[in-house]
Amino acid sequence: MKLRYLLAALSVAFAFGMNALTLPRIIGDNMMLQQKSNVLLWGWAKPGSKVKVVTDWNGKSYSVQAAGSGRWDIRVATPEASYETTSFTIEGDGKKIKVRNVLVGEVWFASGQSNMEMPMQGFIGSPVDGSNEAIAASGKLKHALRFSTTPRQLSAVPLDSVGGPWVECTPENAAEFSAIGFYFARRLNEMLDVPVGIINCSYGGTRVEGWMPGEILKQYPEIDLTLAAKPGVMEAFQPMSMYNGMLYPLAGYTVRGFLWNQGESNVGMHDTYHKRLAQMVEHWRKLWDDNSLPFYAVEIPPFCYGDGLDGVSAALLRESQQKSIKLIPNSGMVSSIDLYTPGLWCQIHPSVKQPAADRLAYMAAGRTYGIQGIQYQSPSYKSMEKIDNGAAVMVRFNDAVEGMNPYQGMKGFEVAGEDRKFYPANAEQIFGPYPVVEGVKLSCPEVKNIVAIRYRFKNWPEVGNVYNLRQLPLMPFRTDNW
Template sequence: MKKLIVLFAPILFLYTAANAQVKLASVFTSNMVLQQQSNVPIWGWDKPGSSVTVNTSWNKKSYKTRANAGGKWKVKISTPIYGGPYTVIVSDGNTIKLDNVLIGEVWLCTGQSNMEIPMKGYKSQPIAGSVDAILKSANNNIHIYTVPRSSVTEAQENSKPSEWHVASPEFVANFSATGYYFGRLLNDMLHIPIGLVSDCYGGSSAEAWMDAEGLKDFPEIKVPAKTDSIKAVSRTPTTLFNGMLNPVIGYGIKGCIWYQGESNYERPDQYEKLFPAMVKRWRGLWQQGDFPFYYVQIAPYDYAQLPPYNSGGKYNSAYLRDAQRKSLNIIPNSGMAVLLDVGEQATIHPPRKEPAGTRLAYLALAQTYGITGFDYASPLYKAVTIEGNRATIRFEHAENGLTAYNKPLQYFEIAGKDKRFYPAQAAISGSTIVVSSPLVKEPVAVRYAFNDFVTGDLFGTNGLPVSSFRTDDW
């Protein structure tokens, strides 16, 4: 019987190949949004050597190609300025017709649970204001797509089946809250179609979203063999890249938004190098240059509540937030949305997701789409000057000054050469902060809000919170 199965297997393969017909990658469905004014790839599979034609209704053009020896085919099609709806027809004699295709701006929404959590919330974990937002979400010019979860040790060419959907309460309720709020504001301001691709996995580490090549400079991170079992589905290096990212790499996008870091909080020094390496690798694989990459600085949370209940030292998640802050100087064409004012001590999933999405959108609207006249970014630590017993902190993005809303600043600390930090008096002076303590006669370093959990009390006049920071490298 075994011999019969072995003999039958190649016959079955030949029969399947001989009767193959054109198939599209899962990400190409009706209701999809294609990036405007680009040459975007469309790909799929067919019988090796088959001739495949792609017809696009906006320019009445036909694009022809042939499936290679492995059965894969790919064409690049030219997209116009935003508009639609259009149709795309793919044929090898058998025809696939994609309807209600829009041309607009496409953004990849990636990360772990705080990007993945849907508008309706997780069970017993709400999203603030979600009912009203979901109820009002119907919009023919916002289309959404979710890449299904998949964690595997071998790179996949295709993801599990999914569908593009037009924004409506039914589908928005189950879509990334951060991603939706981001896309909604883009659509409100740009008045063009927005496509959002959610590619997330709760609890995931950054290294799970990287391939072996991207991890080659991190020998301490063990890349699993193809035959290895996966014990941690969202934290095993390369496995989410293999199952969820690799299948959509190359889909035409404008840029990416990222909300992750919680699962790397205990390794901030490594993350300071790992995160920029990940972004560089993704950009290289997409072959779209340094596309915009905007990310969320993780919100404060009491991480000592999580097993194995580590606390103190580098287990303070402020170090991870600081690694993210420093990454702005390493990752070109990037921006960071600060959430120092919306964290929750008791939950790692802050219910207020609208600030995350809208602050990411502010960055995109200003830096990518060139909208001027509004103050779009949180003030960021720039430099410290020490004179006598006082340290003066200067900031970027604080041209219109700083504010504590007429309350005393509580979270500044100052240290001398002994590296011991003391609570400090801090006063706003226009766009600077003057910090001192009677206990530190010769200061050498200042920290602000450098705690695992904290609710920031320093803001730009634009209302956006200042990121936690440190002037030292201890």
């Protein structure tokens, strides 16, 4: 298999011309470089030839010798972020390439399936809320935001070159940007006041296994690696195809962190999803040679999925997503359980994209950039205590020190007795001496001895309205293992 990969890599190198200085599409005009870093640049040239990079921001020169395959890699020091554009020159094989209109700022790598891929203009029959207004005003961000969209490309072997060119943020271009990526970048720019770049490497309908390498997947007996990039096979059933064809060629491009919006195609695989996602992230970090890169994910949206509105297949996958965050160091997940249009249970591409992106940006601002005062963690279940001889329970939550919202009329909780039948619960917030919040008391006339509770633990949990005081939604949960 390794020989097969090597031959594929060499064939790509020859295709790009080993006797001529060549750059991948991700390195070129309009690109965004990560600030205050030794960023990776690479390309191809005649084997053994000298390649030199000269940076206009400091006048420094960097040199490297192309390897026997023709590939060269070089690291270049970048300055602090600035809205002033800059440039650099690459020379080799008697050829000189000037890379112009470069911004230095914060770069994030966004990946996943269709809810990350979904552009500002929307999909057919699937709009993005507020997109026209945002696109119309996007020209003001021309020197603040940059985007690179990776073309869909499937491969059975790792490729050397792929990726879309970087483009400026203008009304003409913005409609094609990932909506999650655009809103994340815009909000982060507002908070940091530095340029932000997004590499969107996503493909609709794909499973987590599509973004993992064969060397990991071969340990799973149910995975058939011969299906990778096989004509006529749905993308969801093609292991490693997106990893080989889209992600691997971009590995190492210097970024601040990863954004992930995926999981719908793994519904029904909750027993393995969290473990495989953790393996994927660990491998990505090795590819980028940085085991501390943050990984921030979005939970899957409400939808009918395969077992109907009141089914729990998606709830189980959300639970697995939450488990993955406990397995992955320096990671976090934002909830999207409330981000849907009421009644549109048949729409797996919610139009409500900005709040999810904002929540990712708040998490990045608080956790990665250390901005104080921003709450970014949704409240989550902490503990349950029986009271009133089991006729009620006191439920306590993490990240809700000042209590929950609304003050009264909380909905979405369910309780069950030993018969395992769930009923809607009455919820009452209990306060102790100020500023102590005891928790939320749950009770139900139909259940005399409560043994389990759930909150929005359904595929389409349209009933549910509990938030903390910063309007971050309570994460769905269950206390049972039924």
